[in-house]
Amino acid sequence: MNLLVVGGGGREHAIIQKLKENPTVETIYALPGNGGIAQDAVCVPSIGAKDIESIVDFAKSHAIDFAVVAPDDPLALGCVDRLHEAGIPCFGPEAKAARIEASKVFSKNLMKKYGIPTARYEVFNDPARALAYLKNASFPIVVKADGLALGKGVLIPQNLQEAEAAVKSIMEDKTFGDSGNEIVIEEFLTGPEVSVLAFTDGTAIVPMVSSMDHKRAGDGDTGPNTGGMGTVAPNPCYTPEAAAECMERIFLPTLAAMRAEGCSFKGCLYFGLMLTSDGPKVIEYNCRFGDPETQVVLPLLKTDLLTIMQAVENETLGDLPVEWHDGSAACVILASGGYPGSYEKGKELSIPEDLPGHVTVYHAGDKALDGKLVTSGGRVLGVTATGDTLEAALKDAYAATERIHFEGKYLRHDIGQRALRALEG
Numbered sequence: 144m145n146l147l148v149v150g151g152g153g154r155e156h157a158i159i160q161k162l163k164e165n166p167t168v169e170t171i172y173a174l175p176g177n178g179g180i181a182q183d184a185v186c187v188p189s190i191g192a193k194d195i196e197s198i199v200d201f202a203k204s205h206a207i208d209f210a211v212v213a214p215d216d217p218l219a220l221g222c223v224d225r226l227h228e229a230g231i232p233c234f235g236p237e238a239k240a241a242r243i244e245a246s247k248v249f250s251k252n253l254m255k256k257y258g259i260p261t262a263r264y265e266v267f268n269d270p271a272r273a274l275a276y277l278k279n280a281s282f283p284i285v286v287k288a289d290g291l292a293l294g295k296g297v298l299i300p301q302n303l304q305e306a307e308a309a310v311k312s313i314m315e316d317k318t319f320g321d322s323g324n325e326i327v328i329e330e331f332l333t334g335p336e337v338s339v340l341a342f343t344d345g346t347a348i349v350p351m352v353s354s355m356d357h358k359r360a361g362d363g364d365t366g367p368n369t370g371g372m373g374t375v376a377p378n379p380c381y382t383p384e385a386a387a388e389c390m391e392r393i394f395l396p397t398l399a400a401m402r403a404e405g406c407s408f409k410g411c412l413y414f415g416l417m418l419t420s421d422g423p424k425v426i427e428y429n430c431r432f433g434d435p436e437t438q439v440v441l442p443l444l445k446t447d448l449l450t451i452m453q454a455v456e457n458e459t460l461g462d463l464p465v466e467w468h469d470g471s472a473a474c475v476i477l478a479s480g481g482y483p484g485s486y487e488k489g490k491e492l493s494i495p496e497d498l499p500g501h502v503t504v505y506h507a508g509d510k511a512l513d514g515k516l517v518t519s520g521g522r523v524l525g526v527t528a529t530g531d532t533l534e535a536a537l538k539d540a541y542a543a544t545e546r547i548h549f550e551g552k553y554l555r556h557d558i559g560q561r562a563l564r565a566l567e568g
Contacts, residue, residue, distance in 0.1 A: 144165075144168050145169060145172070145205060146162055146168055146207065147198075148162070148172070148174070148184065149198060149214065149217050149222060150214045151173065151186075153434055153438055153507035153525040154213055154433070154434035154435070154437040155173060155176070155213050155214075156179060156183070156505040156506050156507070157441045157442075157505050162449050164447065165447050165448070165450070167449075168449065172184060172186075172187060172207070173186045174190040174192065174201065175188045175190055177508070177509055177510060178510040178519070179516060187201065192217050193216050193217055195220055199226060203229055208232070209231075209232050209456075210226050212234070212235035212431075213432060215431055218235055218410075218431060219242070220238065221237065221238035222235070223236060224238055234410055234411075234455060235411075235430075236408050236412075237409075240406045240430065244428055245290060246289055247290075247427075248325055248327060251266070251327055252266075253397075253400050253401075254400075254425060256400070257396055257397075257403070259392070259393055259396050259400065260392060260421075261329075262329040262332050262424060263329060263330045266325060266326070267325065267326050267327075270311065270315055273314065273326060277310070277328070280306065280328070282301055282302050283331045284299070284300055284328060285298070286298045286300060286306060286309040286313065286327075287328075288313050288319045288323040289324065289325035290319070290320075290324075293370060294368070294369070295319075295367075296323075298313075299331065314326060332417040333420075334417045334418045335417070336356070336418075337353050337378045337385075337418060338353065338356050338413065338436050339353050339394075339413070339416060340411055341394060341411065342410075342455055342460060342465070343412050344454065344458040344461070345401075345407035345409050346458070347460040348460075349451075350389075350390070352439075352440050352443050353376065353386075354374050354378055354436045354440055355375050355376075355378040355561065356436060357371065357372045357557075360483060367484075369478075369522075370483070370521075371436070371522075372476045372478065372554070373435065373473070373474055373554075373558035373559070374435045375471065375472065375474070375533055375558065375562050376436070376439040376443060376471065379533075381418075385423060388422060388423055389416065389423050392422070393414060393423060397412070397428070411430075412428065412429075413429035413430070414428065415428070435505075435525050438472075439472035440472075442503065442529050443472055443529065444465075446464070470529055470530055470532070470536070471531075471532060471533040471536045472527060473527065473528055473530075473533065473558065473559050474526065475526050475554055476507075476524070476525050476526075477523050477544060477547060477549075477552055477554050478554065479508070480551035481551070482522065482553065487518075488517070489519075490550040490551055492515075492516040493549065494516075494524075494547050498546070501528055501530065501539065502527070504525070504527075505524065505527060506523075507520060507523060507524060507525055508523045509524070518551075523549065524547065526543045527540060533562055536559075537563075541556075
């Protein structure tokens with residue numbers, strides 16, 4: 144089989160490595176891919192993930208048997224719709240279903256309409272009305288850009304001054320472009336956060352191993368929000384009781400709501416959850432695999448990934464037993480100094496070839512230049528280790544990071560510490 148994977152980050156590298164395990168796979172093309180992904184797939188750097196027409200033309204001319212559209216932007220732009228029109232089987236939601244991530248307003252209104260637990264909120268398309276609302280608000284509070292913003296469109300102001308600055312930044316200064324034409328202002332929830340990715344064919348749903356993300360740039364959860372500085376799986380806060388409650392009150396009702404709205408969701412549906420004192424609530428939905436959650440979840444998957452994806456596309460997921468390995472996984476992100484702000488590119492990477500077999504380096508932001516790999520993005524590498532325990536996985540992931548070098552290398556040193564404390568408690 145010839146496969147096509149749209150995207151070029153660490154998430155896509157993890158997906159590609161897992162797809163390679165299927166013996167029927169001959170060639171995997173990555174559009175655009177990156178320097179490290181080129182070790183596992185044929186990269187086509189001339190075709191960007193948002194160049195939908197070129198992606199479809201490439202799929203048709205290269206006899207692609209199955210495509211995986213991984214990032215949010217091409218999903219929201221209808222890449223799966225166009226590939227389906229061309230007769231190419233795909234993993235991922237069509238555009239009308241991808242709105243569950245592409246529009247915070249859509250997803251919040253969906254939850255309100257169908258009684259899915261989430262934070263109280265208001266929607267604004269006029270900055271003056273938003274600013275007036277904030278004068279009587281309680282803090283901290285959450286301000287979200289409506290549209291896609293590379294995982295950075297959520298701000299948590301601690302006081303009125305910060306909240307007013309957030310609204311002006313998103314709605315007037317257009318920090319996130321047209322994604323900030325509307326905003327959601329919602330109550331700040333407290334409790335352990337949990338990420339649950341789930342395979343779904345629109346009716347059947349198979350949750351993956353839970354994970355815990357670390358969004359803030361600095362140790363101790365300080366600094367600005369990023370796309371994610373590391374993650375661990377499973378999340379010890381996500382008990383079997385919590386999982387059962389989420390299935391009954393959130394997962395199945397969300398699928399039913401999407402079907403009722405005429406936009407049945409097929410693909411990977413990501414649930415960002417808060418385990419509050421009032422029970423689990425949805426913080427956000429994503430319409431695709433999370434990054435870097437994918438880098439700890441897929442290494443624990445025992446069942447063949449391509450077989451699962453085909454069952455999702457064929458709407459036979461309910462007939463397929465999906466199994467997971469015991470143990471834990473930990474991923475530490477190596478970023479360019481200055482991320483998520485400005486940072487330098489073009490720094491040469493040094494990655495040892497003799498890392499242990501249970502340690503994997505996923506390439507996120509690098510490119511090939513004159514026969515060498517150099518940095519080309521904010522998040523450069525995801526270093527993942529699996530182990531019998533979370534402590535063992537973390538120890539080996541961090542040991543590997545010490546052997547990887549590039550100028551300006553930046554990482555958090557406390558990934559997984561909250562999870563370890565939860566295990567002890």
